[in-house]
Amino acid sequence: MTSFREDGYAAVDWAARYLEEVGDHPVLAQVSPGELSSKLPASAPEEGEPFANVLRDMDELIVPSLTHWQSPRFFAYFAVTASEPGILAELLAAATNQVALHWRASPASTELELRVVDWVRQLLGLPDGWHGHIEDTASTSTLAAIIAARHITGRNVVVCSEHAHSSVEKAARMLGMELRKQPTVELAMTTDGSFDDVACVVATVGTTSFASVDPVRALAAKAHDAGAWLHVDAAYAGSAWICEEERWSQDGVELADSLVVNPHKWLMLPMDCSLLWTSRPEDFRTAFSLVPEYLRTPEDVYALSEYGPALGRRFRALKLWAVLRCYGAEELRAVQREHIRLAGAFADLVEQSPDWELVAPQRLSLVVFRKNASDEENEEVVERANRSGEIFLSHTKLDGRYCIRLAVGNARTTEADVRRAWEVLNR
Amino acid sequence: MTSFREDGYAAVDWAARYLEEVGDHPVLAQVSPGELSSKLPASAPEEGEPFANVLRDMDELIVPSLTHWQSPRFFAYFAVTASEPGILAELLAAATNQVALHWRASPASTELELRVVDWVRQLLGLPDGWHGHIEDTASTSTLAAIIAARHITGRNVVVCSEHAHSSVEKAARMLGMELRKQPTVELAMTTDGSFDDVACVVATVGTTSFASVDPVRALAAKAHDAGAWLHVDAAYAGSAWICEEERWSQDGVELADSLVVNPHKWLMLPMDCSLLWTSRPEDFRTAFSLVPEYLRTPEDVYALSEYGPALGRRFRALKLWAVLRCYGAEELRAVQREHIRLAGAFADLVEQSPDWELVAPQRLSLVVFRKNASDEENEEVVERANRSGEIFLSHTKLDGRYCIRLAVGNARTTEADVRRAWEVLNR
Numbered sequence: 001m002t003s004f005r006e007d008g009y010a011a012v013d014w015a016a017r018y019l020e021e022v023g024d025h026p027v028l029a030q031v032s033p034g035e036l037s038s039k040l041p042a043s044a045p046e047e048g049e050p051f052a053n054v055l056r057d058m059d060e061l062i063v064p065s066l067t068h069w070q071s072p073r074f075f076a077y078f079a080v081t082a083s084e085p086g087i088l089a090e091l092l093a094a095a096t097n098q099v100a101l102h103w104r105a106s107p108a109s110t111e112l113e114l115r116v117v118d119w120v121r122q123l124l125g126l127p128d129g130w131h132g133h134i135e136d137t138a139s140t141s142t143l144a145a146i147i148a149a150r151h152i153t154g155r156n157v158v159v160c161s162e163h164a165h166s167s168v169e170k171a172a173r174m175l176g177m178e179l180r181k182q183p184t185v186e187l188a189m190t191t192d193g194s195f196d197d198v199a200c201v202v203a204t205v206g207t208t209s210f211a212s213v214d215p216v217r218a219l220a221a222k223a224h225d226a227g228a229w230l231h232v233d234a235a236y237a238g239s240a241w242i243c244e245e246e247r248w249s250q251d252g253v254e255l256a257d258s259l260v261v262n263p264h265k266w267l268m269l270p271m272d273c274s275l276l277w278t279s280r281p282e283d284f285r286t287a288f289s290l291v292p293e294y295l296r297t298p299e300d301v302y303a304l305s306e307y308g309p310a311l312g313r314r315f316r317a318l319k320l321w322a323v324l325r326c327y328g329a330e331e332l333r334a335v336q337r338e339h340i341r342l343a344g345a346f347a348d349l350v351e352q353s354p355d356w357e358l359v360a361p362q363r364l365s366l367v368v369f370r371k372n373a374s375d376e377e378n379e380e381v382v383e384r385a386n387r388s389g390e391i392f393l394s395h396t397k398l399d400g401r402y403c404i405r406l407a408v409g410n411a412r413t414t415e416a417d418v419r420r421a422w423e424v425l426n427r
Numbered sequence: 428m429t430s431f432r433e434d435g436y437a438a439v440d441w442a443a444r445y446l447e448e449v450g451d452h453p454v455l456a457q458v459s460p461g462e463l464s465s466k467l468p469a470s471a472p473e474e475g476e477p478f479a480n481v482l483r484d485m486d487e488l489i490v491p492s493l494t495h496w497q498s499p500r501f502f503a504y505f506a507v508t509a510s511e512p513g514i515l516a517e518l519l520a521a522a523t524n525q526v527a528l529h530w531r532a533s534p535a536s537t538e539l540e541l542r543v544v545d546w547v548r549q550l551l552g553l554p555d556g557w558h559g560h561i562e563d564t565a566s567t568s569t570l571a572a573i574i575a576a577r578h579i580t581g582r583n584v585v586v587c588s589e590h591a592h593s594s595v596e597k598a599a600r601m602l603g604m605e606l607r608k609q610p611t612v613e614l615a616m617t618t619d620g621s622f623d624d625v626a627c628v629v630a631t632v633g634t635t636s637f638a639s640v641d642p643v644r645a646l647a648a649k650a651h652d653a654g655a656w657l658h659v660d661a662a663y664a665g666s667a668w669i670c671e672e673e674r675w676s677q678d679g680v681e682l683a684d685s686l687v688v689n690p691h692k693w694l695m696l697p698m699d700c701s702l703l704w705t706s707r708p709e710d711f712r713t714a715f716s717l718v719p720e721y722l723r724t725p726e727d728v729y730a731l732s733e734y735g736p737a738l739g740r741r742f743r744a745l746k747l748w749a750v751l752r753c754y755g756a757e758e759l760r761a762v763q764r765e766h767i768r769l770a771g772a773f774a775d776l777v778e779q780s781p782d783w784e785l786v787a788p789q790r791l792s793l794v795v796f797r798k799n800a801s802d803e804e805n806e807e808v809v810e811r812a813n814r815s816g817e818i819f820l821s822h823t824k825l826d827g828r829y830c831i832r833l834a835v836g837n838a839r840t841t842e843a844d845v846r847r848a849w850e851v852l853n854r
Contacts, residue, residue: 012431015435019522029534033726076532085434088438094509094518094746095509098698099504136741140736140737175602208721294823309570312564326475328475331475397720
């Protein structure tokens with residue numbers, strides 16, 4: 001192996017060039033299943049190769065099979081950005097290779113994590129005293145919340161609204177719990193008593209399908225009246241609470257027992273960084289704490305592994321720290337406001353066209369719309385657009401109808417990109 | 428923000444210097460709980476700062492609060508190495524920011540992951556046809572295996588031996604399952620019928636306490652006779668199967684329904700990379716697959732998220748690919764053989780001294796020993812050594828007695844480091 005410095009500069013150059021040129025690639029990988037596999041050797045090499053070979057193969061083999069989440073014209077799912085300070089912080093995290101089993105194994109990781117997650121708590125306007133830590137994804141955060149809820153309540157039912165994320169249903173299935181998925185309207189009108197056997201009510205702020213917001217305050221009251229736990233999934237929308245004008249969707253969240261918000265969705269962090277807060281830290285600790293002899297330490301201080309499923313925890317706090325510092329809160333707000341403005345510009349184009357309609361009001365940076373045509377034609381429009389490589393969109397179904405989703409979330413996206421999406425769809 | 432290239436070179440320089448000097452730092456952080464917290468600002472900045480400030484604070488604030496897992500004299504838990512190609516691959520993974528929800532969202536991540544995990548399968552001599560994917564840690568891999576076992580068997584009991592990792596007990600608790608933890612001897616003598624209500628038997632190859640090996644072949648036969656699932660936890664020891672002479676501990680593993688091996692433990696990978704194989708991929712998929720409308724794609728190809736708890740998956744395959752290629756299998760074997768040799772050298776010192784005794788035979792790169800003195804005195808020896816900053820050790824209890832563990836696993840560790848550990852302990 002050549003020197004780490006030399007290989008490292010080459011890796012930085014590769015990443016810099018990738019980010020400079022990412023808008024030139026087809027957004028959706030233009031490959032067929034198995035195409036990359038067929039080019040990869042069947043077995044690992046016996047002899048080592050220079051790192052330069054890896055970088056060469058990044059260009060020749062890997063890039064053509066990437067779907068470019070960093071592209072300014074990535075509008076699918078929830079569009080995201082891995083910002084420069086976040087990327088470099090991942091290098092630092094890997095170099096220091098902290099495995100934060102408990103405080104002693106990494107005081108820096110433990111204390112920095114508690115502090116920077118608390119920075120975000122303040123930026124979002126969440127209650128004082130909430131305990132927050134980092135999980136990998138919202139799937140894990142929601143799973144952990146439901147585990148805590150069952151542990152504390154001794155009940156076995158999870159309730160959520162019809163547009164809750166699939167991770168809620170998956171968690172219930174993994175845990176062997178009963179899931180009751182109800183239309184939001186029915187859920188809001190739930191009468192006293194119907195949550196009496198419920199461990200956890202999951203309310204969503206910013207659903208994946210169309211960024212709708214469940215009536216959190218009402219659900220919290222009903223859940224707590226019945227002795228159930230209220231978990232709020234604001235994985236996407238919660239980041240927007242850094243902007244005061246977006247806190248309308250936070251109504252009632254202060255009553256939550258737990259809350260998940262993903263900075264890797266809309267706070268410029270690379271995958272993975274999911275924040276899980278709880279107003280009941282001791283209940284979480286009761287559910288998750290398990291300290292075998294080989295992990296006992298003389299210090300009477302806690303471990304963040306006592307608040308979630310994993311024991312070994314990597315140093316994710318570094319990237320959150322780096323991004324919050326290098327952007328600063330004002331710039332993060334500016335990025336989000338621009339995304340919301342761009343989504344608004346696109347929604348205007350839809351509204352002004354007789355051939356298209358908005359299916360739901362624009363919320364945050366998401367526009368849900370469809371062509372005045374059959375489901376099949378809408379699907380064909382999306383697939384043609386995606387195959388063109390010029391833009392990448394995804395879809396959902398609302399009231400049984402196929403709808404197109406355009407989510408703005410990349411820091412490189414400009415108004416020209418949004419207009420181009422409109423042109424491609426109308427071509 | 429200054430240019431990504433400039434900041435990136437500075438980050439590489441920081442990491443290079445850190446790795447060059449890591450042996451000069453006290454191995455265990457010499458700070459008290461709260462010491463770092465007291466130096467961190469209470470809130471995030473409103474205005475952005477240059478990335479150089481982050482690097483400055485890495486030196487001034489973070490490094491003194493790190494426990495140096497990259498140090499050649501880190502001998503605690505299972506010692507690990509984040510190698511250079513692995514570190515740089517994390518930079519590339521963050522830059523491309525793949526979120527591999529399914530094949531379409533990242534064909535490269537999906538296909539590279541399948542291929543390189545299969546490379547490792549071959550290197551370890553595991554059966555053809557096993558399906559492998561990457562989870563974050565062994566806690567998650569074992570949790571996933573037990574979930575699959577319960578889903579398939581419809582039963583609610585987990586069985587493991589007394590020295591199984593705490594993650595087994597934690598998984599059972601999280602899932603609301605009954606745990607039966609038995610002495611290994613009793614478990615081995617389990618008679619027909621006693622697994623009749625068992626969902627999952629967890630056998631450990633290389634226990635955390637003293638690297639002991641459960642009788643996998645016998646347990647597999649008994650588990651399968653009773654219709655139970657056999658999961659093998661070889662998180663640490665499994666990596667050693669790349670060396671033919673260490674495959675004695677693999678006996679019976681070919682009968683497993685699932686198996687976890689962690690390359691971030693002993694294959695030079697940065698946290699996190701846990702490999703989860705199964706001989707029953709369709710059963711895994713039945714347990715975990717859940718595809719909501721917004722994730723349906725036209726391609727009839729599967730998603731690795733259908734084989735485990737998380738939906739969003741980061742591009743961990745890149746670092747596995749980079750490390751396997753840049754080391755090559757032969758060099759990885761050489762590193763492990765040297766670690767085992769160094770552990771042997773330390774075990775010899777223990778055996779030759781009248782003041783110390785080996786508590787268990789040396790297995791792989793782990794030595795478990797104690798001073799011929801009271802538990803309290805042994806504990807004091809360890810704590811004095813750790814507080815010196817010269818070495819970092821951890822402990823366990825066997826048959827109720829306090830035992831010291833010395834685990835060799837860092838690529839920088841030399842015979843001089845192991846001899847220094849011996850001197851520090853005897854000071």
